[in-house]
Amino acid sequence: MSVRQSALLALADDSPDLWDAGFGEVAKRLLTAGVRCFASTGFHATTTRDITKAAALSPAALYVHFASKEDVLFEITRSGHRRVLEVVRSTEDADDPSVYLKALVARFVAWHARHHVAARVSQYELSALTAEHYEVIAGLRQQTTAVFEAAIQWGVEQRAFGVVDAHRLVRAILSLGVDLVRWYRLDGADSPDQLGGFYAELALGMVAAATSAEAT
Numbered sequence: 139m140s141v142r143q144s145a146l147l148a149l150a151d152d153s154p155d156l157w158d159a160g161f162g163e164v165a166k167r168l169l170t171a172g173v174r175c176f177a178s179t180g181f182h183a184t185t186t187r188d189i190t191k192a193a194a195l196s197p198a199a200l201y202v203h204f205a206s207k208e209d210v211l212f213e214i215t216r217s218g219h220r221r222v223l224e225v226v227r228s229t230e231d232a233d234d235p236s237v238y239l240k241a242l243v244a245r246f247v248a249w250h251a252r253h254h255v256a257a258r259v260s261q262y263e264l265s266a267l268t269a270e271h272y273e274v275i276a277g278l279r280q281q282t283t284a285v286f287e288a289a290i291q292w293g294v295e296q297r298a299f300g301v302v303d304a305h306r307l308v309r310a311i312l313s314l315g316v317d318l319v320r321w322y323r324l325d326g327a328d329s330p331d332q333l334g335g336f337y338a339e340l341a342l343g344m345v346a347a348a349t350s351a352e353a354t
Contacts, residue, residue, distance in 0.1 A: 154166065154170045161213075170193070175188045176214070181266040211263055212268075218257055219282070226245065242289055244337070247330075254319040286311065290345070301349070
């Protein structure tokens with residue numbers, strides 16, 4: 139495999155299926171090209187010409203659909219965070235808090251694995267957003283965090299978990315799940331679902347460890 143082929147494979151994920159139906163096909167091509175460019179060279183080193191070239195469009199095409207390069211980044215980031223929130227909110231309820239928490243973590247991790255390139259851009263290029271756009275993303279992140287914190291609190295109330303600092307524990311669980319976007323590849327040893335299952339077991343171990351730490 140050539141270096142170019144290896145680099146392209148490393149940037150392969152399911153990001154083309156993220157975009158809302160309201161976007162036309164050309165806008166979706168630009169968003170997908172933006173993901174690849176930002177992931178490859180970073181937001182600041184990417185030009186609008188780089189994005190349109192990657193989308194096989196004329197240099198002026200971007201401004202027909204987006205106000206700026208930052209607007210492309212915002213739409214990528216907003217789409218990703220919206221999808222994550224949908225995924226965790228649609229996790230099926232369970233009678234057992236442990237089963238529910240495992241399902242939440244498994245779905246959260248598997249989503250980030252399937253969309254690891256878009257998620258990498260969404261997580262590590264946040265500082266390039268305007269203050270107004272950042273506030274929108276921060277609100278979506280807070281809503282996702284709240285779903286996990288509610289799951290932990292439910293487990294504590296049902297005495298399935300010991301008394302723990304839910305905020306601290308959720309921060310650790312989510313950080314572990316998000317970090318995989320730095321290194322994961324779809325052609326790796328673990329499928330997204332396998333990785334999700336593994337991390338779900340780790341999350342329960344973290345709950346037990348946090349309970350022990352609080353008790354000492």
